Amino acid sequence: MSEQWVAARIKQKGDSKCIPWKNLRDLILAHPDTKKKVDVFTLSVYGLVVFPKALGHVDEAVTDLFDRLDKRVTLVPTILTETFRSLNECQRTGEGRFIGCAQLLLAWFHSHFWEVDKVSYRAFSENYSPLKEIVAIPRRDDISKEKWMAILQNLQEEDIEWRAHWILPDEILYRCGNFDWVPLLRIWEVVGYAPLLVLKQYRSRQFIPTTQG
Template sequence: MESEFLDKVEYNTVVRICVTQNNLQELKEIWVQRDDEVKQLFYCNYGDFHYLLDIKVDEHLFRALAQFWNSPYNCFTFEKVDMVPTVEEYTALLRCLRIQADKAYSRAANVLTFVKKLMKITEMSEQWVTARIKQKGENKCIHWKSLRDLILAHPDTRKKVDVFALSIYGLIIFPKALGHVDKAVIDLFDQLDKRVTPVPAILAETFRSLSACRRTGEGRFIGCAQLLLAWFYNHF
């Protein structure tokens, strides 16, 4: 299927899109080492989407797929057929029963500071959090290694699961800063316990990034490449 799809690509219009991904080996090893009780707690709170860790992003296939992105209409156009990932499809791919489709994430007007949100999610002290906040470009973030240490050593199993899920959101679903979890991801993750759906935000970032890369002819895709390829595989 992939080879046939690649054969149809007109290489004179190749989009030089970069899909450089975070190294997920440590996350994979942590998941494998968790016992069934911890995994069940993860499933109950966040769904069964850890499979994204095992989806290998084929850059050649992804670049070929990106060439069919129709920016004016925000859809893929395969010859005369228009297709686009939907909220319902991405909700199914996230495999989370707690998500309520009618409660979409939106940034609140009065929100906790970045430090306070991290304190709430990790249950670590303000001093610990403040010492680990980094500036990457225009955004604040926290390094993955700091989160990894918490997953391995936090005394509260529930918090280990929370931080592991946060890491997946930051390194796979919204990989804005390689090796780090961005402030914007913390804001969205902080609201997941209200059963809001992150799917519209995931789709919006995917569409925005694809359109930006198509418009300039190059760039780094910063949406969730694994989810997009999972959607593609399901259709083809």
């Protein structure tokens, strides 16, 4: 995509500048270069699924992040940070819509709410991935939104394991410089996360640490 192509199609959606998915889809279908098709499709997945901001649009900031993938920059901290930010916002206001990768949040549910269905678990290794496991589970289309709401609203403390059993950390990054917290880079801002607060609560009731950003 050239700068001219982007400038001609970019739109303002709220506080963000975005490219409509329909324009990216047309580019995928019409572009003669197969590699370029795959690149634009991958960008669309990142913008629509992993880092959603406006329905049916890819945020301009996602394109900048996507360009850094060639430098082997991992997106894991950014995904986690966006998830923390959105969940904290919903908790703080008591309402709102989760803006993040719902599929990865579902994988987190599966890792931490295992006691609800009494399913077994395995330690993470090179030959085992929780994400691959959850993808292999047959999808249940017979569970309505109301049923999911009832399940989540009636969860008890003993139903939740706050530290996923497959995590066997050798080293834990808990501070940055002179600060006893770790800055997590979002696409748009920075969020401070305090791992030590979580570690101290592995055997007690969990709460979301105070963040700044």
